[in-house]
Amino acid sequence: MECATWGSRVGAYLLDILFATVIPSIAGIVLLATGVDGLEALGAVVLIAAIGIAFPVYSAAFEARSGERAGQTLGKQIVGIRVVRDGGEPIGFGFALLRELAVRWLLIGFVGGWFFFPPLLNLLWPLWDESNRALHDMVVSTHVVRAESTRAEATTAGLAG
Numbered sequence: 001m002e003c004a005t006w007g008s009r010v011g012a013y014l015l016d017i018l019f020a021t022v023i024p025s026i027a028g029i030v031l032l033a034t035g036v037d038g039l040e041a042l043g044a045v046v047l048i049a050a051i052g053i054a055f056p057v058y059s060a061a062f063e064a065r066s067g068e069r070a071g072q073t074l075g076k077q078i079v080g081i082r083v084v085r086d087g088g089e090p091i092g093f094g095f096a097l098l099r100e101l102a103v104r105w106l107l108i109g110f111v112g113g114w115f116f117f118p119p120l121l122n123l124l125w126p127l128w129d130e131s132n133r134a135l136h137d138m139v140v141s142t143h144v145v146r147a148e149s150t151r152a153e154a155t156t157a158g159l160a161g
Contacts, residue, residue: 001084001088001143001145001146002145002146002148003131003132003133003143003144003145003146004081004132004144004145004146005132006126006127006132008079008080008081008146009081009126009132009134009144010123011075011079012073012075012076012078012079012081013075014075015074015075015078015079016055016058016059016073016074016075016076017055018075019058019073019074019075020050020054020055020058020059021050021051021054021055024046024047024049024050024054025046025047025050025051027043027046028043028044028045028046028047028048028050029043029047030043031043031046032044032047053101055100055105056097056100056101056104056105057097057101058073059073059096059100060093060096060097060099060100060101061093061096062074062076063076063082063083063091063096063099063100064091064092064093064095064096066090070082070090070091071083071084071090071091072147076144076147077147080146080147080148081144081145081146081147082144082145082147083096083099083142083143083144084142084143084145085141085142085143086141086142086143091142095140098140099136099140099142103136103139103140104122104136107136107139108122108135108136118135121135122134122135122136131143132144
Protein backbone atom coordinates (compact mmCIF):
# COMPACT_ATOMS: atom_id res chain seq x y z
CA MET A 1 0.00 0.00 0.00
CA GLU A 2 1.19 3.48 -0.79
CA CYS A 3 1.49 5.63 2.33
CA ALA A 4 -0.18 9.01 2.47
CA THR A 5 2.04 12.07 2.26
CA TRP A 6 2.50 14.42 5.18
CA GLY A 7 0.76 17.18 3.24
CA SER A 8 -2.32 15.05 2.56
CA ARG A 9 -2.48 14.05 6.23
CA VAL A 10 -2.29 17.68 7.38
CA GLY A 11 -4.81 18.79 4.75
CA ALA A 12 -7.29 16.10 5.84
CA TYR A 13 -6.72 17.03 9.51
CA LEU A 14 -7.45 20.70 8.86
CA LEU A 15 -10.61 19.84 6.90
CA ASP A 16 -11.73 17.53 9.71
CA ILE A 17 -11.18 20.27 12.29
CA LEU A 18 -13.44 22.48 10.18
CA PHE A 19 -16.18 19.81 9.94
CA ALA A 20 -15.95 18.52 13.52
CA THR A 21 -15.28 21.63 15.58
CA VAL A 22 -15.46 24.95 13.72
CA ILE A 23 -18.89 24.52 12.13
CA PRO A 24 -20.51 23.10 15.32
CA SER A 25 -18.84 25.87 17.37
CA ILE A 26 -20.33 28.53 15.11
CA ALA A 27 -23.75 26.87 15.45
CA GLY A 28 -23.33 26.81 19.24
CA ILE A 29 -22.39 30.49 19.34
CA VAL A 30 -25.37 31.41 17.17
CA LEU A 31 -27.70 29.46 19.49
CA LEU A 32 -26.14 31.15 22.54
CA ALA A 33 -26.73 34.56 20.98
CA THR A 34 -30.47 34.00 20.43
CA GLY A 35 -31.42 35.08 23.92
CA VAL A 36 -33.96 32.23 24.18
CA ASP A 37 -33.37 30.12 27.32
CA GLY A 38 -33.78 26.68 25.72
CA LEU A 39 -31.73 27.60 22.66
CA GLU A 40 -29.01 29.16 24.81
CA ALA A 41 -28.73 25.93 26.81
CA LEU A 42 -28.57 23.89 23.61
CA GLY A 43 -25.94 26.30 22.26
CA ALA A 44 -23.82 25.81 25.39
CA VAL A 45 -24.04 22.02 25.07
CA VAL A 46 -23.16 22.15 21.36
CA LEU A 47 -20.23 24.49 22.01
CA ILE A 48 -18.83 22.38 24.87
CA ALA A 49 -19.22 19.18 22.84
CA ALA A 50 -17.59 20.76 19.78
CA ILE A 51 -14.59 21.90 21.75
CA GLY A 52 -14.28 18.95 24.13
CA ILE A 53 -15.13 15.69 22.43
CA ALA A 54 -16.41 16.25 18.91
CA PHE A 55 -13.21 15.59 16.98
CA PRO A 56 -12.30 12.16 18.39
CA VAL A 57 -15.91 10.91 18.21
CA TYR A 58 -16.36 12.35 14.70
CA SER A 59 -13.12 10.71 13.54
CA ALA A 60 -13.94 7.34 15.08
CA ALA A 61 -17.48 7.29 13.70
CA PHE A 62 -16.42 8.10 10.15
CA GLU A 63 -13.31 5.89 10.15
CA ALA A 64 -15.39 2.93 11.33
CA ARG A 65 -17.61 3.01 8.25
CA SER A 66 -17.59 -0.14 6.18
CA GLY A 67 -17.37 -0.49 2.43
CA GLU A 68 -15.67 1.87 0.04
CA ARG A 69 -15.28 4.68 2.60
CA ALA A 70 -13.84 2.52 5.43
CA GLY A 71 -11.12 4.33 7.37
CA GLN A 72 -12.04 7.74 6.00
CA THR A 73 -13.26 10.86 7.72
CA LEU A 74 -14.75 13.54 5.48
CA GLY A 75 -11.37 15.27 5.28
CA LYS A 76 -9.56 12.03 4.43
CA GLN A 77 -12.23 11.28 1.84
CA ILE A 78 -11.68 14.67 0.16
CA VAL A 79 -7.88 14.26 -0.05
CA GLY A 80 -8.06 10.54 -0.90
CA ILE A 81 -6.47 8.83 2.11
CA ARG A 82 -7.64 6.31 4.72
CA VAL A 83 -6.57 4.68 7.99
CA VAL A 84 -5.92 0.92 8.01
CA ARG A 85 -4.38 -1.49 10.47
CA ASP A 86 -0.84 -2.64 9.77
CA GLY A 87 -2.16 -5.73 7.97
CA GLY A 88 -4.38 -3.60 5.73
CA GLU A 89 -7.66 -4.46 7.45
CA PRO A 90 -10.16 -1.70 8.22
CA ILE A 91 -10.60 -0.36 11.74
CA GLY A 92 -13.84 -0.57 13.71
CA PHE A 93 -15.42 2.09 15.93
CA GLY A 94 -13.84 0.89 19.19
CA PHE A 95 -10.37 0.70 17.70
CA ALA A 96 -10.81 4.07 15.95
CA LEU A 97 -11.95 5.62 19.25
CA LEU A 98 -8.91 4.12 21.00
CA ARG A 99 -6.66 5.58 18.30
CA GLU A 100 -8.22 9.04 18.30
CA LEU A 101 -9.43 9.65 21.86
CA ALA A 102 -7.15 7.57 24.09
CA VAL A 103 -3.87 7.77 22.20
CA ARG A 104 -3.94 10.87 20.00
CA TRP A 105 -5.97 13.24 22.19
CA LEU A 106 -5.51 12.06 25.78
CA LEU A 107 -2.04 10.46 25.80
CA ILE A 108 -0.20 12.57 23.24
CA GLY A 109 -2.38 15.69 23.21
CA PHE A 110 -3.43 16.20 26.83
CA VAL A 111 -0.76 14.40 28.85
CA GLY A 112 2.00 15.16 26.37
CA GLY A 113 0.68 18.69 25.94
CA TRP A 114 1.88 19.55 29.44
CA PHE A 115 5.36 19.31 27.95
CA PHE A 116 4.45 20.89 24.55
CA PHE A 117 6.93 18.71 22.67
CA PRO A 118 4.97 15.41 22.19
CA PRO A 119 2.04 16.91 20.21
CA LEU A 120 4.47 18.79 17.98
CA LEU A 121 6.60 15.68 17.56
CA ASN A 122 3.48 13.63 16.70
CA LEU A 123 2.53 16.15 14.02
CA LEU A 124 5.99 16.28 12.45
CA TRP A 125 7.03 12.63 12.83
CA PRO A 126 5.69 11.53 9.40
CA LEU A 127 8.16 13.92 7.74
CA TRP A 128 11.12 11.67 8.55
CA ASP A 129 9.46 8.29 9.11
CA GLU A 130 9.98 5.96 6.14
CA SER A 131 6.31 4.93 6.11
CA ASN A 132 4.99 8.43 6.97
CA ARG A 133 3.52 7.29 10.29
CA ALA A 134 2.80 9.58 13.21
CA LEU A 135 3.51 8.53 16.80
CA HIS A 136 -0.15 7.70 17.44
CA ASP A 137 -0.09 5.39 14.39
CA MET A 138 2.90 3.53 15.82
CA VAL A 139 1.26 3.08 19.23
CA VAL A 140 -1.90 1.47 17.78
CA SER A 141 -0.29 -0.19 14.71
CA THR A 142 -2.05 1.74 11.95
CA HIS A 143 -1.02 3.32 8.67
CA VAL A 144 -2.57 6.19 6.75
CA VAL A 145 -2.52 5.19 3.09
CA ARG A 146 -3.72 6.49 -0.24
CA ALA A 147 -7.31 5.35 -0.72
CA GLU A 148 -6.77 4.49 -4.38
CA SER A 149 -4.02 2.00 -3.54
CA THR A 150 -6.23 0.06 -1.11
CA ARG A 151 -9.09 -0.05 -3.61
CA ALA A 152 -6.77 -1.29 -6.35
CA GLU A 153 -5.35 -4.02 -4.07
CA ALA A 154 -8.83 -5.16 -3.05
CA THR A 155 -9.90 -5.34 -6.70
CA THR A 156 -6.75 -7.27 -7.63
CA ALA A 157 -7.24 -9.67 -4.72
CA GLY A 158 -10.85 -10.24 -5.75
CA LEU A 159 -9.85 -11.01 -9.33
CA ALA A 160 -7.03 -13.34 -8.27
CA GLY A 161 -9.18 -15.26 -5.76
